[in-house]
Amino acid sequence: MRTIGFLLRKEFLQVFRNRAMLPILIVMPVVQLLILSFAASYELKEVNFTLLDRDQSTVSRQLIAKFQSSGYFNVLEETFDQAEALESLNAGRVNMIMEIPYGFEKQLKTGHIAPMQLIIDAVDGSSAGLIQSYSTSILNDFNSEQLVKLQLSQAPTTHAGIKHINLIPQNWYNPDLNYITFMVPGILVVLVSMIGLFLSGMNIVREQEMGTIEQLNVTPIRKYQFMIGKLLPFWIIGMADLLIGLALARYGFHIPFLGSLFTILVIASIFLVVIQSMGLLISTLTQTQQQAMFVAWFFMVIFILMGGLFTPIESMPSWAQNLVYANPVAYFIKIMRMVLLKGAGWKEIASMVSMLTAMGSLLLLISINRYKKTTV
Amino acid sequence: MNSFRGFVVKEFKQIFRDKRTLMVLFGMPIIMLMLFGFAIRNEITNVKIGILDLSKDQATRTLIQKIDASSSFQIEAYIDHYGEIEGLFKQGEVKEIMVFEAGFEEKLMRQNSADIQLITDATDPNLANMVQAYTTNIVRTYEREVNRGKPALKIGIQPAVKMMYNPELKSVNLFVPGLIAVILMLVSALMTSLSITREKEMGNLEILLISPLKPYHIIIGKVLPYLVLSIGNVITIVLLAKFIFHVPFEGSRLLFFMESILYILTALALGVFISSVTNNQQTALMVALAGLLLPTVLLSGFIFPVASMPVPLQIFSNIIPAKWFLVIVRGIMLKGSGISLVWKETLVLVGMTLLLITLSLKKFKVRLQ
Numbered sequence: 116m117r118t119i120g121f122l123l124r125k126e127f128l129q130v131f132r133n134r135a136m137l138p139i140l141i142v143m144p145v146v147q148l149l150i151l152s153f154a155a156s157y158e159l160k161e162v163n164f165t166l167l168d169r170d171q172s173t174v175s176r177q178l179i180a181k182f183q184s185s186g187y188f189n190v191l192e193e194t195f196d197q198a199e200a201l202e203s204l205n206a207g208r209v210n211m212i213m214e215i216p217y218g219f220e221k222q223l224k225t226g227h228i229a230p231m232q233l234i235i236d237a238v239d240g241s242s243a244g245l246i247q248s249y250s251t252s253i254l255n256d257f258n259s260e261q262l263v264k265l266q267l268s269q270a271p272t273t274h275a276g277i278k279h280i281n282l283i284p285q286n287w288y289n290p291d292l293n294y295i296t297f298m299v300p301g302i303l304v305v306l307v308s309m310i311g312l313f314l315s316g317m318n319i320v321r322e323q324e325m326g327t328i329e330q331l332n333v334t335p336i337r338k339y340q341f342m343i344g345k346l347l348p349f350w351i352i353g354m355a356d357l358l359i360g361l362a363l364a365r366y367g368f369h370i371p372f373l374g375s376l377f378t379i380l381v382i383a384s385i386f387l388v389v390i391q392s393m394g395l396l397i398s399t400l401t402q403t404q405q406q407a408m409f410v411a412w413f414f415m416v417i418f419i420l421m422g423g424l425f426t427p428i429e430s431m432p433s434w435a436q437n438l439v440y441a442n443p444v445a446y447f448i449k450i451m452r453m454v455l456l457k458g459a460g461w462k463e464i465a466s467m468v469s470m471l472t473a474m475g476s477l478l479l480l481i482s483i484n485r486y487k488k489t490t491v
Numbered sequence: 492m493n494s495f496r497g498f499v500v501k502e503f504k505q506i507f508r509d510k511r512t513l514m515v516l517f518g519m520p521i522i523m524l525m526l527f528g529f530a531i532r533n534e535i536t537n538v539k540i541g542i543l544d545l546s547k548d549q550a551t552r553t554l555i556q557k558i559d560a561s562s563s564f565q566i567e568a569y570i571d572h573y574g575e576i577e578g579l580f581k582q583g584e585v586k587e588i589m590v591f592e593a594g595f596e597e598k599l600m601r602q603n604s605a606d607i608q609l610i611t612d613a614t615d616p617n618l619a620n621m622v623q624a625y626t627t628n629i630v631r632t633y634e635r636e637v638n639r640g641k642p643a644l645k646i647g648i649q650p651a652v653k654m655m656y657n658p659e660l661k662s663v664n665l666f667v668p669g670l671i672a673v674i675l676m677l678v679s680a681l682m683t684s685l686s687i688t689r690e691k692e693m694g695n696l697e698i699l700l701i702s703p704l705k706p707y708h709i710i711i712g713k714v715l716p717y718l719v720l721s722i723g724n725v726i727t728i729v730l731l732a733k734f735i736f737h738v739p740f741e742g743s744r745l746l747f748f749m750e751s752i753l754y755i756l757t758a759l760a761l762g763v764f765i766s767s768v769t770n771n772q773q774t775a776l777m778v779a780l781a782g783l784l785l786p787t788v789l790l791s792g793f794i795f796p797v798a799s800m801p802v803p804l805q806i807f808s809n810i811i812p813a814k815w816f817l818v819i820v821r822g823i824m825l826k827g828s829g830i831s832l833v834w835k836e837t838l839v840l841v842g843m844t845l846l847l848i849t850l851s852l853k854k855f856k857v858r859l860q
Contacts, residue, residue: 133774135770150807154789154790154795156799156800157617158799205832231649231651235652238821240661241795241796247654254648254650257648258648277638278599278603279634280604280606281606281607283606283608288613293616296614306785309781309784309785317772404685404772404773408681409512413522416523419785420788421526421530421531427535427615430534430621452614452615457583457612460581
């Protein structure tokens with residue numbers, strides 16, 4: 116026990132003797148959490164578009180007014196020349212061209228389909244998708260308004276017998292579809308994992324590079340003591356970061372804490388062991404800090420991009436969905452969201468927690484085994 | 492000049508001797524591109540949903556069958572009353588519950604109108620939206636079948652939507668430029684900052700500094716091998732993108748390579764700057780990795796559109812080099828933009844590079860203590 120105590124003191128001294136480390140470990144995650152949580156949003160802001168209104172009718176003007184008043188669209192320029200409009204699109208001045216053909220009003224008033232064209236700049240695909248769905252919903256609204264007008268003017272029997280299914284959407288847990296509540300727990304998990312993985316991944320290999328591992332090897336320290344001495348300091352730092360982040364989420368972002376904080380902390384402590392054992396394993400497998408960090412970075416990027424943080428896991432093909440079972444970050448992100456936002460308890464998350472525990476013990480065992488007290 | 496050449500040769504040897512790092516450096520971008528290129532899609536697959544069928548008649552059975560047959564959905568549970576919904580959502584697998592009202596078919600036939608409630612787990616707002624849109628689509632198709640032969644509602648505006656430059660909205664096309672930006676930023680900034688701080692840590696920098704080499708010689712010598720490596724990376728990624736994912740390449744390849752080199756230089760300058768303000772590999776690494784990874788992914792427009800961010804963040808995102816590079820690369824690859832359309836972004840990158848170089852030369856001390 117005393118030995119571990121000394122090792123702990125050594126590690127803490129080493130980390131914090133470096134003046135730059137404390138701000139990096141505490142301030143940087145907080146700042147990133149504060150800033151980046153706002154960046155992740157699929158909300159549409161004002162879209163400028165070029166208008167080609169060849170119809171110049173009451174209906175076309177009504178339609179344009181409807182787009183303008185939605186607050187999402189803004190007519191930047193008006194022209195009758197398609198080439199000119201395309202040039203604006205190409206130069207990136209506008210993101211959309213709306214073309215209303217001649218005879219638009221007549222088609223609509225006589226109960227026909229009135230075609231029109233929307234040309235959307237899809238270089239930024241996610242924006243383009245948003246523009247499309249927002250404009251489609253405006254057009255649908257407009258259509259039903261027009262339909263009511265038309266039905267009033269026509270004999271009511273014309274459309275008799277048409278079946279209609281009403282779809283009534285209801286969004287639970289997050290009725291305003293607020294992105295921040297969703298992102299904050301996820302980003303917090305990623306920040307904590309990065310710090311855990313990078314710090315521990317660098318650790319043993321650093322001693323190797325500096326040659327100080329020899330000195331540790333000749334002492335009577337046991338393997339497990341050595342490993343605990345390496346794990347515990349970063350575990351404590353990780354937990355501290357998580358606590359600060361959770362406080363920020365609760366009081367800064369007003370994230371609902373429906374589940375129990377205790378559950379989160381227990382799982383976080385298991386999760387940190389998983390991540391850090393992984394770091395230690397990388398550390399024992401590599402020869403320089405540069406190598407170690409590149410490997411760690413590689414896994415981190417995969418964990419983040421395939422962990423359901425930004426794009427839903429359900430949007431991946433099934434083989435890739437299966438890969439998620441091996442992704443500890445994905446588990447913890449999911450658990451955090453379930454517990455905090457939906458109030459899930461032990462019963463619901465038991466299987467994921469046991470997966471994390473299994474991963475943790477396996478990685479820990481392997482990395483303890485990999486570490487040899489002899490140098491090659 | 493001779494001593495400089497010697498130094499550069501030494502740097503190259505040092506890096507190319509380390510076979511593991513080289514493998515990692517070249518292998519990882521390839522694995523990442525393959526993985527993400529195939530894995531990240533815009534459509535949804537196998538979303539688990541639950542059914543609450545209060546009617547259990549022919550119409551609901553047909554509709555449920557159609558939902559089940561779609562590759563987007565997988566029916567996970569049939570429940571009997573509302574009280575069970577909460578429990579299902581809490582388990583976290585089921586993302587949507589479809590509630591068919593009692594007497595669905597009868598109402599549809601007699602009153603021409605019946606209700607389905609789509610209750611989604613909106614903790615993920617984006618997924619909730621997609622799931623609703625997909626379900627709506629299937630229900631509307633069914634509705635059209637039921638109405639077949641009847642005078643359809645032939646009215647209304649029907650927009651023809653044309654997606655310029657990326658007609659199918661293929662995610663790979665969007666992903667490749669983003670991935671290039673992220674990989675180059677991390678490889679260049681991380682590797683240079685580590686390699687210079689390593690010399691500091693090992694005490695080798697002292698030896699270099701008392702040699703007749705000028706500080707800028709040392710920096711150029713350090714940076715040059717990584718420039719070569721990064722260019723190698725760009726070429727591999729572009730070849731993969733072209734031959735495996737068939738990503739279109741509309742614009743000039745020469746311009747693309749020039750811009751890539753410019754961006755690599757920005758990233759290298761950033762790496763040099765980081766190493767000039769830090770003293771050991773650990774600090775350099777935490778700054779370069781933990782500090783750059785998420786901002787590069789999130790603020791560059793790689794996944795979330797910059798235009799969707801709050802205004803202060805949009806302004807802040809201007810200091811992220813990847814944001815500018817992404818505009819340039821997407822422009823060249825998808826739109827076929829020439830320099831006349833991307834000169835502004837290019838100038839910004841040039842400016843950033845010069846600023847970073849000046850700052851690091853100022854900071855780079857000839858004496859270490």
